[in-house]
Amino acid sequence: MTQALSEHIDYLSLPGRNALYRQAIAATIAPGDTVADLGCGVGVLGLMCLESGASQCWGIDESAAIHLARESMDRAGFADRYTCIADSTFRTQLPEQVDLIIYDHVGFMGFDYGIIPLLRDARARFLKPGGAMIPQALDLWLAPVSSDVCRDKVTRWHDALVPPEFHWFEGLDRNTRFPHNFSADDVLGAPNALGHIDLATDEREFFRFEATLLIDRAGRFDGFAGWFDCQLAGDVRMNNSPLDPASIQRPQAFFPARESFAVEAGDEVRVSFRFRADDNTIAWTIHPPGGAAPHKLSTFNSMVLTPAGLVKDPARPLALSAAGAARAYVLSQVDGQRSGEEIIAAVLAERPDLLPSEQAIRDFVQGVLARDCSAAKPAA
Numbered sequence: 169m170t171q172a173l174s175e176h177i178d179y180l181s182l183p184g185r186n187a188l189y190r191q192a193i194a195a196t197i198a199p200g201d202t203v204a205d206l207g208c209g210v211g212v213l214g215l216m217c218l219e220s221g222a223s224q225c226w227g228i229d230e231s232a233a234i235h236l237a238r239e240s241m242d243r244a245g246f247a248d249r250y251t252c253i254a255d256s257t258f259r260t261q262l263p264e265q266v267d268l269i270i271y272d273h274v275g276f277m278g279f280d281y282g283i284i285p286l287l288r289d290a291r292a293r294f295l296k297p298g299g300a301m302i303p304q305a306l307d308l309w310l311a312p313v314s315s316d317v318c319r320d321k322v323t324r325w326h327d328a329l330v331p332p333e334f335h336w337f338e339g340l341d342r343n344t345r346f347p348h349n350f351s352a353d354d355v356l357g358a359p360n361a362l363g364h365i366d367l368a369t370d371e372r373e374f375f376r377f378e379a380t381l382l383i384d385r386a387g388r389f390d391g392f393a394g395w396f397d398c399q400l401a402g403d404v405r406m407n408n409s410p411l412d413p414a415s416i417q418r419p420q421a422f423f424p425a426r427e428s429f430a431v432e433a434g435d436e437v438r439v440s441f442r443f444r445a446d447d448n449t450i451a452w453t454i455h456p457p458g459g460a461a462p463h464k465l466s467t468f469n470s471m472v473l474t475p476a477g478l479v480k481d482p483a484r485p486l487a488l489s490a491a492g493a494a495r496a497y498v499l500s501q502v503d504g505q506r507s508g509e510e511i512i513a514a515v516l517a518e519r520p521d522l523l524p525s526e527q528a529i530r531d532f533v534q535g536v537l538a539r540d541c542s543a544a545k546p547a548a
């Protein structure tokens with residue numbers, strides 16, 4: 169639970185965030201409205217809706233935080249009006265459609281925490297026709313940056329202490345989007361509006377934006393920062409701009425250049441920025457001033473090939489892995505009659521070779537049964 173607590177203290181204590189959501193809720197909610205609190209965490213946004221007159225709220229979260237939400241709503245006296253659902257929104261069925269969906273799925277750059285696919289599904293299945301959403305829209309911003317800390321994030325692989333066999337990891341990090349809290353001093357030029365996303369209607373799967381970053385002062389261009397300005401409701405907005413003292417101070421996103429380069433005041437750095445909403449792949453091309461070769465980077469290039477990645481290859485036939493075959497075998501032992509202990513005993517007797525030790529077999533079988541089984545109904 170420690171991890172859930174430390175994650176959610178960050179959301180609960182971001183400067184100004186809760187007050188902005190409260191204003192947006194006050195401007196949106198009508199007495200008696202029903203609400204779905206998507207990715208509810210400890211339930212803070214749904215709680216505000218109930219305090220503002222909502223009649224019923226369904227809080228959905230796939231992490232352990234949902235248990236903190238249940239206990240918190242109980243203690244706050246809302247147990248009968250706040251229903252906690254411990255699951256992914258994509259697997260959840262609500263008993264009825266709601267008047268309002270509320271969420272803070274706004275990542276470092278707004279779109280980069282899966283907000284678009286989550287809303288595409290939630291709008292279609294959870295929201296009454298004409299229902300309301302908080303937030304409603306995202307504006308994306310970029311600015312050129314120079315930051316020793318960010319530069320070190322990628323060059324650290326060439327540190328003398330790192331054995332040379334691992335220096336190639338820098339290439340992976342160059343293709344990575346990092347969260348970072350920039351200060352105004354890191355910004356080399358005026359921010360540039362990159363694009364707008366209407367969260368209530370946008371159905372795009374692929375987004376493509378262009379920006380020209382004008383350099384205001386000479387320095388070393390290490391990459392660019394991206395952030396959001398999010399319309400919660402009407403004119404209630406929340407942003408994480410490094411240049412706005414009223415920012416909620418969520419970190420921004422840092423996108424590195426392939427290598428840092430010098431820039432002068434008046435230079436222009438062109439950026440082409442693309443992302444695929446469904447798998448969060450982000451690609452960025454940086455055109456340095458003076459016609460130097462473009463830097464083409466993509467989070468796709470920092471993905472390490474894993475079995476999970478191979479499964480996505482449309483041309484590759486699949487077979488059960490050793491763990492998959494063991495799991496299938498254990499599940500084949502579940503017959504609605506035997507208890508967990510009896511199944512473990514049967515597996516140990518029939519397949520002592522399933523894993524290297526008896527303890528490993530016990531732990532594995534227990535894990536499979538805990539995940540995929542529930543108590544059988546008593547015979548009538």
Ligand SMILES: C[S@@+](CC[C@H](N)C(=O)[O-])C[C@H]1O[C@@H](n2cnc3c(N)ncnc32)[C@H](O)[C@@H]1O
Binds near residue numbers: 180209231273286
């Ligand atoms: C940024 S936190 C926000 C928590 C809370 N709504 C708040 O404003 O403080 C996002 C939460 O969404 C949950 N989450 C992410 N994707 C989800 C999904 N598809 N279904 C259910 N929960 C999800 C995470 O476990 C996390 O607790």
